[in-house]
Amino acid sequence: MTHDYYPLFYTFNFYFFGVAAIASAIAFVTRKSPVTAALWLVTTMFSLAAIYILLDAQFIGVMQVLVYAGAIMVVFLFVVMLLNLGHPSEIADARGKVPVLAAALIGIALLAEIMTISRTHIEPHFAVAPGYAVDQLKQYGAVGSVARPLFNEYLLAFELTSVLLLVAIAGAVVLGRRKDIDAS
Amino acid sequence: MLAESLALSAVLFTIGVIGVLTRRNAIIIFMCVELMLNAVNLTFIAFSRYYGAAGQVFVVFVMTVAAAEAAVGLAIIISIFRHRQSVNLQNINLLRG
Numbered sequence: 001m002t003h004d005y006y007p008l009f010y011t012f013n014f015y016f017f018g019v020a021a022i023a024s025a026i027a028f029v030t031r032k033s034p035v036t037a038a039l040w041l042v043t044t045m046f047s048l049a050a051i052y053i054l055l056d057a058q059f060i061g062v063m064q065v066l067v068y069a070g071a072i073m074v075v076f077l078f079v080v081m082l083l084n085l086g087h088p089s090e091i092a093d094a095r096g097k098v099p100v101l102a103a104a105l106i107g108i109a110l111l112a113e114i115m116t117i118s119r120t121h122i123e124p125h126f127a128v129a130p131g132y133a134v135d136q137l138k139q140y141g142a143v144g145s146v147a148r149p150l151f152n153e154y155l156l157a158f159e160l161t162s163v164l165l166l167v168a169i170a171g172a173v174v175l176g177r178r179k180d181i182d183a184s
Numbered sequence: 185m186l187a188e189s190l191a192l193s194a195v196l197f198t199i200g201v202i203g204v205l206t207r208r209n210a211i212i213i214f215m216c217v218e219l220m221l222n223a224v225n226l227t228f229i230a231f232s233r234y235y236g237a238a239g240q241v242f243v244v245f246v247m248t249v250a251a252a253e254a255a256v257g258l259a260i261i262i263s264i265f266r267h268r269q270s271v272n273l274q275n276i277n278l279l280r281g
């Protein structure tokens with residue numbers, strides 16, 4: 001475990017947004033209405049964006065707000081609106097006893113892993129020098145420090161992403177098309 | 185802040201898993217999957233401070249895949265809703281033997 005020094009203000013903000021993320025995530029899975037759930041999920045994503053910025057990933061924090069809270073959640077809300085999912089028959093959706101029991105078991109198992117995870121230590125062989133992230137930020141800026149590895153080591157993966165997006169667009173159009181309108 | 189970030193990520197992932205297992209509304213289950221992806225992103229960001237900026241690049245890719253997945257998945261949900269007039273997974277049992 002590393003023992004870096006963090007100012008009180010930093011620690012307070014980290015815990016504040018961490019608690020906000022967990023609280024709104026719990027509110028998100030317990031709400032009945034899809035619209036309320038989606039808005040709580042947006043709160044979780046904003047809190048996570050703040051934590052990304054606290055963890056020296058400013059560009060990812062901005063992307064989180066733009067892509068997740070902005071684009072993806074708006075698409076979800078559009079679909080909820082399009083399907084008119086407010087009926088009482090759709091809202092009552094909690095499952096029976098067996099899945100809830102399975103969820104509780106898996107939850108306990110995953111939470112037990114936290115104990116193991118919290119005792120993690122950084123392999124000095126692979127780790128970068130302390131303060132590396134801050135140095136990168138000073139040297140290349142928030143966007144440049146992400147863009148340099150993205151367009152050097154991971155250029156092929158980045159180019160393949162464009163194919164993935166093209167396939168997704170084509171798939172969404174084909175799946176969402178209405179057959180009866182096409183015929184006329 | 186590494187241990188705290190990893191613990192937060194584990195708690196968020198657990199909440200996402202519990203949501204997937206206990207809800208029946210397909211759209212809410214989908215949003216729970218997004219929450220799990222976010223938890224994984226937090227792990228990448230937390231480790232990227234110690235292992236270099238590659239973790240942040242991975243988060244960019246995860247976000248792209250999440251956007252593609254949301255587009256295709258919601259199109260599938262819309263198409264199921266046209267057939268069944270429902271997004272309740274209990275009513276969608278075409279593959280049941």
